[in-house]
Amino acid sequence: MYYRIARNVGNFSRTGAPATRPSRGGYKGSRGPSRGNSRGNRFGGSRIDVSRYISKAVVSVEEPVAYVPKHAFADFQVMPGLKKNIEVKGYVLPTPIQDQSIPVILEGKDIVGIANTGTGKTAAFLIPLINKVLTGKREQVLIVAPTRELALQINDELAGFAAGLRMHSVTCVGGMPIGRQLAGLRYHNEFIIGTPGRIKDLIERKALDLSGFKTVVLDEADRMLDMGFINDMKLLMSKMSKENRQTLFFSATLSPEIDRLIKDFLKDPVRVSVKTQDTAKNVEQDIVRVGPGSTKIDTLHDLLSKEDFKKVIVFGQTKHGVEKLTDLLQKRGHKAVSIHGDKNQAQRQRALNDFKQDRMDILVATDVAARGLDINDISHVINYELPTSHEDYIHRIGRTGRGNKKGKAFTFVD
Numbered sequence: 118m119y120y121r122i123a124r125n126v127g128n129f130s131r132t133g134a135p136a137t138r139p140s141r142g143g144y145k146g147s148r149g150p151s152r153g154n155s156r157g158n159r160f161g162g163s164r165i166d167v168s169r170y171i172s173k174a175v176v177s178v179e180e181p182v183a184y185v186p187k188h189a190f191a192d193f194q195v196m197p198g199l200k201k202n203i204e205v206k207g208y209v210l211p212t213p214i215q216d217q218s219i220p221v222i223l224e225g226k227d228i229v230g231i232a233n234t235g236t237g238k239t240a241a242f243l244i245p246l247i248n249k250v251l252t253g254k255r256e257q258v259l260i261v262a263p264t265r266e267l268a269l270q271i272n273d274e275l276a277g278f279a280a281g282l283r284m285h286s287v288t289c290v291g292g293m294p295i296g297r298q299l300a301g302l303r304y305h306n307e308f309i310i311g312t313p314g315r316i317k318d319l320i321e322r323k324a325l326d327l328s329g330f331k332t333v334v335l336d337e338a339d340r341m342l343d344m345g346f347i348n349d350m351k352l353l354m355s356k357m358s359k360e361n362r363q364t365l366f367f368s369a370t371l372s373p374e375i376d377r378l379i380k381d382f383l384k385d386p387v388r389v390s391v392k393t394q395d396t397a398k399n400v401e402q403d404i405v406r407v408g409p410g411s412t413k414i415d416t417l418h419d420l421l422s423k424e425d426f427k428k429v430i431v432f433g434q435t436k437h438g439v440e441k442l443t444d445l446l447q448k449r450g451h452k453a454v455s456i457h458g459d460k461n462q463a464q465r466q467r468a469l470n471d472f473k474q475d476r477m478d479i480l481v482a483t484d485v486a487a488r489g490l491d492i493n494d495i496s497h498v499i500n501y502e503l504p505t506s507h508e509d510y511i512h513r514i515g516r517t518g519r520g521n522k523k524g525k526a527f528t529f530v531d
Contacts, residue, residue: 184212184213184216186210186211186212186213186216187216188211188216188219188220189209189210189211190203190204190208190209190210190211191204191209193219193220193223193244193245194223195223195244195245195247195248196248196251196252198251198281198282199244199247199248199251199278199279199282202277202278202279202280202281202282203244203278205280206277206278208240211237211241212236212237212241212391213232213236213391214230214232214236214237214238214241214389214391215237215238215240215241215244217389217391218230218238218241218242218245218389219241219244219245221387221389222241222242222245222246222249222363222365223245223248223249225249225363226363226385226386226387227363227364227365227366227383227384227385227386227387228365228366228386228387228388228389229366229367229368229379229383229386229387229388229389230242230365230366230367230368230389230390230391231367231368231369231370231371231388231389231390231391232367232369232389232390232391233369233391233515235515235519236391238336238367239270239271239274239336240274240278242260242334242336242365242367243271243274243275243278244278246258246308246332246334246365247275247278247279247282247284249332250284250307250308251282255305256307256331256332257305257306257307257308257309257329257330257331257332258307258308258309258330258332258333258334259309259316259327259330259332259333259334259353259357260308260309260310260311260333260334260336261311261312261313261316261333261334261335261336261341261350261353262310262311262312262336262337262341263312263313263336263337263340263341263344263346264312264340264485265290265291265292265312265462265465266465266469266485267336267337268288268289268290268310268311268312269288269290269466271310271336272286272288272308272310275308275310284307284308285304285305285306285307285308286306286307286308286309286310287301287302287306287308287309287310288310288311289302289309289310289311289312289315289316289319289325290311290312290315290462291312291314291315292460292461292462292465293461293462293463295315295318295319298315298319298324299319299322299324302319302324302325309325309330313341313346313349313350313353314346314349316349316353317349317352317353320352320353320356326356327353327356327357327358328356328357328358329358330357330358331357331358331360331361331362331363332362332363332364332365333353333354333357333362333363333364333365334365334367335350335364335365335366335367335382336367337367337368337369338350338366338367338368338375338378339368339369339370339372339375339508340369340512342372342374342375342378343508347374347378350378351381354381354382362384364382364383364384364386366378366379366382366383366386369511369512370508371390399518399519399522399523399524400498400514400515400517400518400523400524400525400526401523401524401525401526402514402525402526402527402528403525403526403527403528404527404528404529404530405420405527405528405529405530406529406530406531407529413501413529414442414445416529417431417446417499417501417529418446418449418451420499420527421446421451421478421479425496426478426496426497427478427494427496428472428475428478428494428495428496428497429478429479429480429495429496429497429498429499430479430480430481430482430492430495430497430498430499430513430516430517431446431453431479431480431481431482431499431501432481432482432483432484432498432499432500432501432502432504432513433481433482433483433501433502434483434502434503435483436457436458436459436483438502439455439456439457439481439482439483440455440457440459442455442481442501443455443481446479446481451478451479452476452477452478452479453477453478453479453480453481454468454471454472454477454479454480454481455468455480455481455482456468456469456480456481456482456483456485457482457483457485458483458485468480469492472492473492473493480492481501484504484505484509484512484513492516493519494522495516495517495519495524496517496524496525497517497524497525497526497527498513498514498516498517498524498525498526498527499526499527499528499529500513500514500526500527500528500529501529502529503528503529503530510528513526514526
């Protein structure tokens with residue numbers, strides 16, 4: 118069953134037609150904020166099975182079996198200052214990926230973590246790696262992420278866990294002048310966090326030497342592969358120390374290409390998989406067709422005007438299309454802001470902050486926002502334009518229905 122929304126009708130009307138088409142002394146944070154790529158999405162005329170976009174949130178008369186962690190955060194053998202910061206952040210019981218990964222990483226082993234977005238994997242690698250730095254001598258960690266937003270988010274998480282521990286980081290990402298990052302790299306930084314292209318650029322400028330790095334995190338590795346960063350990833354790994362290197366590899370999917378990377382980059386890794394299904398069970402999904410006498414923008418306007426659409430991400434295909442749609446929504450009185458690859462870092466961060474802090478109700482985005490961003494209380498995700506692949510669709514709708522909350526996703530189809 119799908120929704121057809123008619124102009125000037127207050128509620129959804131269901132149709133019965135079949136869906137046939139588719140300062141050094143404390144933590145300083147980043148010494149520089151990327152190059153987030155957004156791909157122009159094209160289907161090339163291929164037919165789409167719209168039934169894949171229809172799914173009700175799971176409702177069961179039986180309570181689901183809750184995961185029972187083997188550890189509490191207080192049980193992990195980490196330094197007192199770090200343990201105190203964990204307590205201050207209110208962490209008591211770990212998520213499955215944290216519960217299973219932290220002890221392995223603390224032992225210095227390589228790991229392959231397969232987990233859906235929003236499962237807490239950032240803390241799963243940051244906590245043991247901060248402890249590794251605290252117990253080591255001038256230990257340095259490289260964290261590689263596919264987009265500037267995810268890199269900055271990781272750095273923000275690091276700031277909380279490393280508060281008062283006299284650690285330093287620099288974010289090496291595109292989208293802003295490189296000078297600040299070059300200046301930051303003149304100091305000893307325990308954590309370098311960045312995107313593959315910018316890190317490669319800094320290596321070629323001889324501003325960054327990875328030969329002494331023995332710890333690396335490849336976060337959202339499948340996304341980096343999709344974005345064409347495979348050669349950059351291989352270059353970065355080749356520049357690092359091969360002796361006693363610890364590699365932490367996180368991905369939402371495990372394709373043959375990913376499996377080859379694991380064999381090339383990791384040594385006897387421990388595999389941790391907490392991925393249960395492709396689509397978040399808390400997300401109710403349906404499709405939208407434009408009703409007679411209405412237009413696509415009219416239909417979207419009617420949706421966004423409904424009271425329960427409180428905090429919404431609207432996904433488009435192209436940077437130009439997203440900007441044009443944002444302008445149209447603003448002219449219709451909606452509090453909308455955009456994020457895409459043509460925005461510089463300051464603009465993108467300002468848009469995200471406005472949306473996160475509820476100064477704006479609608480974030481219109483390309484797929485640059487589909488992964489890694491942790492924004493609370495998203496009520497709806499709207500695919501105004503279709504994603505390139507079902508995998509991209511999964512990551513888009515994963516922005517809502519996080520944790521124990523329910524969410525809704527609507528996809529416009531022709």
